[in-house]
Amino acid sequence: MDESQKKSERVPELDSVDWAILELLQVDATIPNKDIAAKVGIAASTCLERIKRMRRNGTITATRAHVLPSLLGRGEQAFLGIQVRPHARETANDFVQKALALPETLALYNVSGNDDYLVHVAVANSTELQSLIIDKLLALPQVVHCRTQLIFVEPWVAPLRHR
Structure with missing residues (x-):
């Protein structure tokens, strides 16, 4: 079993704020942390910690550039x-x-x-x-x-x- 399969079996708990952050990042992964925080209504430091947690637990696996x-x-x-x-x-x-x-x-x-x-x-x-x-x-x-x-x-x- 590869690492991505192992991570997909463990479903991290996400609240509505985490989901709001994920939606914003999926649309534009370059959006500044302070802008994400303002849009979801939390402090920038809290937002950054949530993003780091989602990277650690495998929810966010990569940041990519979309090329046409x-x-x-x-x-x-x-x-x-x-x-x-x-x-x-x-x-x-x-x-x-x-x-x-x-x-x-x-x-x-x-x-x-x-x-x-x-x-x-x-x-x-x-x-x-x-x-x-x-x-x-x-x-x-x-x-x-x-x-x-x-x-x-x-x-x-x-x-x-x-x-």
């Missing part, structure tokens, strides 16, 4: 539904390692249903997408099928909210 692939010459995105065989841990681990090493890969999900994996990729154009599929993915011995879904609009992302 289209502004960096990768204007076409797609989801690739991948089937691998045989269904064995070694096969899965090998595929995951190789798929994540591809510079076109933005995200990789292990899913249920017809596909085993869903790979989110960004490429310059359809020729590059075809090359990625034929020359890189279908060339892997464990990949037996690839289904392509083009993404027409940049993803809409909503913050995880308190239920």
Whole structure:
């Protein structure tokens, strides 16, 4: 069991203020601590301690910059539904390692249903997408099928909210 699985099994207790802080950080992780504190109605020092606690307990795992692939010459995105065989841990681990090493890969999900994996990729154009599929993915011995879904609009992302 990897570290992220261990942390996900222990559900930290969060109150409504913690959730409000998380929502703000998910929308803009660069928001200054004093601004977060003002928006949720607590002292800046208390806010900072809450954020540190959520980092320690694994609630907040990283702070990332969202980059628009289209502004960096990768204007076409797609989801690739991948089937691998045989269904064995070694096969899965090998595929995951190789798929994540591809510079076109933005995200990789292990899913249920017809596909085993869903790979989110960004490429310059359809020729590059075809090359990625034929020359890189279908060339892997464990990949037996690839289904392509083009993404027409940049993803809409909503913050995880308190239920």
